[in-house]
Amino acid sequence: MVTQVFEIIGAPILAFIIGIFFLGLFRKIIARVQWRYGPPIIQPFLDLIKLFHQRGFSHGPIFDWGIILSLTGSIVLILFIPFGGMCALSSSGGLLVILYIMLFAPLWFALSGGEGANPNISIGISRKFILALGYEVPFLFVLLTAMSYYKTISIVDIVNAQENFHWALFSPLFLSGIAYLMILPAILGVRPFDIAGAPQEISSGPAVEYGGRYLGLFQIEHAFSLFIGIALFVDLFLGGGGNPVTFFIKMTVVFILVVFIHAVFPRLRIEQALRYLWRWPVAFSLLGLILVLVMR
Amino acid sequence: MDRKDVKKWVKEPGKMGHKYSFWVVYFCTGCGIIEVPPVITSRWDAERFGIIPAATPRQANLFLITGYVSLKTLRPIIRTYEQMPEPKHTIGLGSCPINGGMYWDSYNTIKHLDKYMPIDGWIAGCMPRPEAIIVAITHLWTLIDKGMAKGYVRYREQYKYYRANQEKVLGRLEWPPLFPIKELKAQNG
Numbered sequence: 001m002v003t004q005v006f007e008i009i010g011a012p013i014l015a016f017i018i019g020i021f022f023l024g025l026f027r028k029i030i031a032r033v034q035w036r037y038g039p040p041i042i043q044p045f046l047d048l049i050k051l052f053h054q055r056g057f058s059h060g061p062i063f064d065w066g067i068i069l070s071l072t073g074s075i076v077l078i079l080f081i082p083f084g085g086m087c088a089l090s091s092s093g094g095l096l097v098i099l100y101i102m103l104f105a106p107l108w109f110a111l112s113g114g115e116g117a118n119p120n121i122s123i124g125i126s127r128k129f130i131l132a133l134g135y136e137v138p139f140l141f142v143l144l145t146a147m148s149y150y151k152t153i154s155i156v157d158i159v160n161a162q163e164n165f166h167w168a169l170f171s172p173l174f175l176s177g178i179a180y181l182m183i184l185p186a187i188l189g190v191r192p193f194d195i196a197g198a199p200q201e202i203s204s205g206p207a208v209e210y211g212g213r214y215l216g217l218f219q220i221e222h223a224f225s226l227f228i229g230i231a232l233f234v235d236l237f238l239g240g241g242g243n244p245v246t247f248f249i250k251m252t253v254v255f256i257l258v259v260f261i262h263a264v265f266p267r268l269r270i271e272q273a274l275r276y277l278w279r280w281p282v283a284f285s286l287l288g289l290i291l292v293l294v295m296r
Numbered sequence: 297m298d299r300k301d302v303k304k305w306v307k308e309p310g311k312m313g314h315k316y317s318f319w320v321v322y323f324c325t326g327c328g329i330i331e332v333p334p335v336i337t338s339r340w341d342a343e344r345f346g347i348i349p350a351a352t353p354r355q356a357n358l359f360l361i362t363g364y365v366s367l368k369t370l371r372p373i374i375r376t377y378e379q380m381p382e383p384k385h386t387i388g389l390g391s392c393p394i395n396g397g398m399y400w401d402s403y404n405t406i407k408h409l410d411k412y413m414p415i416d417g418w419i420a421g422c423m424p425r426p427e428a429i430i431v432a433i434t435h436l437w438t439l440i441d442k443g444m445a446k447g448y449v450r451y452r453e454q455y456k457y458y459r460a461n462q463e464k465v466l467g468r469l470e471w472p473p474l475f476p477i478k479e480l481k482a483q484n485g
Contacts, residue, residue, distance in 0.1 A: 049305075
């Protein structure tokens with residue numbers, strides 16, 4: 001009981017620290033790829049300090065509450081994700097609940113941004129949801145494959161089944177793993193899929209009207225979404241990790257892979273992204289599903 | 297540079313945060329904008345000091361006006377400045393915003409930008425080198441440390457003066473006053 005309370009408080013804090021570290025690593029690696037020195041690795045944290053000391057503009061109650069509720073959705077989602085042996089709400093729900101709650105954060109975020117009444121916001125929101133339409137289909141196939149292979153909906157059981165290097169990536173699930181890797185940049189919203197928050201085209205999309213502490217909350221939400229997308233991949237396909245340290249190392253490796261993809265690719269247009277997402281990842285995940293059903 | 301001074305961070309986090317995380321709106325009015333790409337890319341990598349270009353004025357806290365200001369661009373400049381969240385700082389780049397520069401006798405150009413909006417510092421030259429922007433940032437750090445970079449406070453206190461000047465050149469402004477118009481205080485720095 002006491003440990004569960006400890007985990008419920010600790011998991012979001014840990015996710016926050018790791019997410020902010022990832023944001024810093026992101027900027028540093030991009031800088032080194034471009035032959036720059038780059039900001040210090042704690043720069044996103046310094047940005048957060050600044051943003052919370054700045055006055056923000058509000059556009060109404062939904063504008064305020066939407067971003068807070070979106071953050072809440074992410075925090076609740078984090079409680080359901082096993083983090084190297086510790087999982088705050090392990091006994092209830094599993095992958096189905098994760099699927100449900102994954103919608104919360106973008107939905108509330110869209111509602112919050114929509115109050116801003118800036119044309120860039122509506123363009124950004126529509127792009128975000130079209131992109132979500134694109135990656136949700138292969139994502140559902142991937143989760144379905146994992147659930148039918150391990151015959152459980154509990155993500156903790158899936159992690160436990162992969163103990164002693166029986167990683168799902170090297171099992172009949174490898175096709176689904178490849179499909180997840182293909183949609184991972186879209187889930188995290190990095191290039192070539194940073195269509196929703198394109199700073200050069202539509203002035204960072206849904207975040208146009210955010211300033212000051214609203215932007216700070218948005219950054220935290222972004223850090224959480226980075227954490228969630230990568231932690232799900234590590235849990236489902238890389239065996240989860242026996243303790244938080246190995247889990248963190250696995251997450252960092254996957255994240256650096258994603259950053260390298262971000263550093264070298266240009267941004268796709270929305271219809272190109274949809275064509276890609278509905279062709280190759282869906283093909284791989286469907287093949288993976290058939291393979292698993294045949295081999296079972 | 298005291299970015300690693302933890303004691304200062306604990307003592308006044310807001311001030312230090314503003315010093316080492318400038319998100320900049322580069323307002324491209326004239327030739328000065330050509331000096332900005334070397335500053336933010338690999339040559340004089342300004343991101344070392346946390347300076348990155350902001351996508352919108354709502355997210356920014358530093359406003360860089362690069363080049364001469366015609367009557368037509370003065371209106372969006374004022375609107376952009378008013379949309380930025382406080383605390384915010386402004387720098388004029390090049391000699392044109394300072395006193396008109398080579399457009400000193402133009403009928404269509406603003407000669408002294410600081411009559412229409414508060415400016416925290418100038419970068420003189422035609423054109424200044426890209427390093428000058430980073431030097432200006434270090435000067436702005438000093439000003440923030442001493443509590444002298446208070447342009448946004450000046451704008452709020454003496455809004456009547458600025459508004460009157462804006463209306464004088466632009467005619468009737470179509471947006472309502474940003475702050476309640478107070479009587480002018482005695483000007484003492």
